[in-house]
Amino acid sequence: MSHTPRLWTVVSCSLLVASFGAGATACGGDDNPLSGHPYDAAAQVAFNQTAGSRPVDPDRPLEVTAKGVDGSRITDVTAVDTHGRRLAGELSAKGDRWHSTVPLAAGVRYTVTVATEDERGAPGQRTLSFETTPAKKLLKVEFGPEEGTYGVGQPLDATLNEPVTDKAARALVERALVVDAKPHVLEGAWHWIDDTHIQYRPKDYWPAHSSVTLRSNLEGIKIGDDMHGAASTPLKLEFGDRVEVITNAASHWMTFKRNGEVVSSLPITTGKPGFATRNGTKVVLGKQYFVRMRGDTVGIGGSEYYNLPVYWATRVTWSGEYVHAAPWSIGSHGYANVSHGCTGMSTGNAAWFYENIREGDLVTVVNSIGDWMPTFGNGYGAWNLDWKEWREGSALLKGTQEGRSPVDSARLRPQV
Structure with a gap:
């Protein structure tokens, strides 16, 4: 007896984002279950957070579960905060549960979009928005030197208002400090001078007549017990002749x-x-x-x-x-x-x-x-x-192969 395989691929379509409590237009009358807009999947999924004006604790993980109605399953979950940062999470193999795998940011608003499909493969969608409570303790970052034009040997400075001693927390801070050089500089690294001072330099001098913008993505991010990142002012420098x-x-x-x-x-x-x-x-x-x-x-x-x-x-x-x-x-x-x-x-x-x-x-x-x-x-x-010694002062690059970041190393692992 021949069986038609269940279709798991969801065709891309325009998503109608709505606030919690309002759904998207239901599927049309076409016999093809994929031909209409995503239907409101409110009856198919449940959130452990509640929409409303009362902020929630950012230390509580976000969880989305499928109710099992009409054989429905979760196919994707996207949680994006006020600053456009996606919340990392994990979806079970059965599609019955998704949960966040990193702490939520503090003092931000999240928009969570859940994609589902029923037993016929028809796509559904549900959206939830909620806010998290502000941080009790803030880690502030001040960049230096002052904005202006400098020679190509000028390092960049980041000064923290609170000490950061934990290696994982230091790595998180480094990862969130974004150095955007134009033209692009292939290699550069932060070096921890002490618990509150970090310095950045490229492997070689900055290119003549280039520019660099330094900014932080730490706002709201959990760094340690009761401490989250604060907003910071970006810094832009120009470089002159070598x-x-x-x-x-x-x-x-x-x-x-x-x-x-x-x-x-x-x-x-x-x-x-x-x-x-x-x-x-x-x-x-x-x-x-x-x-x-x-x-x-x-x-x-x-x-x-x-x-x-x-x-x-x-x-x-x-x-x-x-x-x-x-x-x-x-x-x-x-x-x-x-x-x-x-x-x-x-x-x-x-x-x-x-x-x-x-x-x-x-x-x-x-x-x-x-x-x-x-x-x-x-x-x-x-x-x-020398460059090898400088890299050893980085919580992210210490012990890694020169010329590769931790992201590069993960990307280039052989497939097994």
Whole structure:
């Protein structure tokens, strides 16, 4: 005896979204059960949430069940919150139950659309809308630096108002911080400096004349006990030319490169023994036309104490290392290192440097007898960590294969 197989495929059709209590137009009189609009499936499904003005607890999972009327089953459930985020869930093999597999967001409105079919294969639909209660404790994210145009070495910062220590919670935070670069940057990663500070850099410098938008999808998302993400203000940065400065403390000369081409070579002096300039790559922090520099502000006194008016000063560390005009030591420029750690040059050269450098540009010191620039704590030293070490500071990428994100790894698993 021949049997006609049951048809499970549902043909795409226009869905009539309605508030809870209002259904879509029933199927027409056509003999084909798939020819009409989805009928109101209110009699076929039940929700564990109730529509209405009273918000529900976001810690309570969302559940949709089939009542078994007319052999009906659930074929799909879509739950979308106010921000357009889909709630992850799992549908049973029999189509009799769907439940959420992640916590609901707090302080948002969900619209849940359930697709069903009866024993003839005719499609039904039911929609429910409800709100969740606001969070009791909010994790706020503040992005930096300030909006503007920077050099291609500028890292991105995210500062949290509450500590995040749990690895899974850190991974959730990272996943929700979206870095959108144009043109696209293939690899980049967040690095946890401590429990409240995260820094982002690409594998290589940002492309010249590119832009990046940084935003958070954390709003309402559960991060820990009683703590959910708060809304945050997006940040947009532009990047200028690729400016790289090489300060050679052994030859006492500086090479200034723009987009790979040498545009100037300048005689300089750097830190003398006992005050040697730090090696490594530093990111320009800011510029000041005039700075009063005193030895006691950095712990220098006695015979080495100084109190000098300094012009055309470009800052590269928070502890007081600058590139600046040093007319008092001009006889040593190009010949000897006589400063207390700064890079000095003639007034004319310092003015030129000042006018051609911007925040985020790169200044690398080589061949100094000084210590290395630290990665964190004294400015931006992120580029002194190789890419593998930088990735190890990410809760998402630590231990993963370079060049692949966790999503890539899952997608590329062999089929079994």
